Amino acid sequence: xxxxxxxxxxxxxxxxxxxxxxxxPIVGVQVGWDSILGLIPGIGDAVALGPAGYxxxxxxxxxxxxVLKARMMGNIxxxxxxxxxxxxxxxxxxxxxxxxxxxxxxxxxxxRHPEPAPDGRATSS
Numbered sequence: 001x002x003x004x005x006x007x008x009x010x011x012x013x014x015x016x017x018x019x020x021x022x023x024x025p026i027v028g029v030q031v032g033w034d035s036i037l038g039l040i041p042g043i044g045d046a047v048a049l050g051p052a053g054y055x056x057x058x059x060x061x062x063x064x065x066x067v068l069k070a071r072m073m074g075n076i077x078x079x080x081x082x083x084x085x086x087x088x089x090x091x092x093x094x095x096x097x098x099x100x101x102x103x104x105x106x107x108x109x110x111x112r113h114p115e116p117a118p119d120g121r122a123t124s125s
Contacts, residue, residue, distance in 0.1 A: 004062065004110060004115065007058060007062060008103070008106060008107055008110070010058075011055055011058055011103045011106065012103050014051050014054065014055060014099065014103075015055065015097075015099035015100045015102070015103045016032070016100075017032055017033060017051075018032045018033050018034045018048065018051050018052070018099045019031075019032040019034055019035075019097040019098075019099050019100045020032050020097070020100065021033060029094055031094055032097075032099075033048065033051075034048045034051075034052075034079075034093055034097075034098075034099065035090065035093045035094050038083050038089065038090050038093045039090060041086075045080060045083050045084055045089075048083075049076065049080060051099065052076045052079070052098060052099055052102070053076070055072070055099055055102050055103060055106075056069055056072050056073060056076070056102070059072060059102070059106055062106070062110075064106065064109060068105060068106075068109055071105060072102040072105060072106075075096075075098040075101050075102055075105075076098050076102070078096065078098070079092075079093065079096050079098035082096070083096075
């Protein structure tokens with residue numbers, strides 16, 4: 001369905017901004033606002049949870065099952081827990097990319113569960 005595809009594309013853009021917005025010179029590693037905000041003690045990690053929660057909220061609105069949302073929340077929880085450790089957490093944030101993982105989970109789910117057509121048959125949007 002075009003609406004679903006548009007929503008997934010939008011969530012991809014959110015994830016890209018949070019996880020892969022820029023490439024670090026010399027080392028060539030991609031970082032986003034999640035990693036940058038994580039450098040601000042205390043508040044940075046909390047602020048970065050907003051877009052992560054938005055992705056899960058959109059997954060809910062798209063009708064995904066609780067198991068998938070729980071897995072997405074687990075990715076966010078791991079990111080928040082380890083991300084709260086000074087320095088180690090900042091390095092972990094660069095590699096974990098919870099938002100990108102969560103949008104990939106959504107895409108895989110919808111590839112495996114195409115929306116039914118109005119007549120009840122499955123379609124491959």
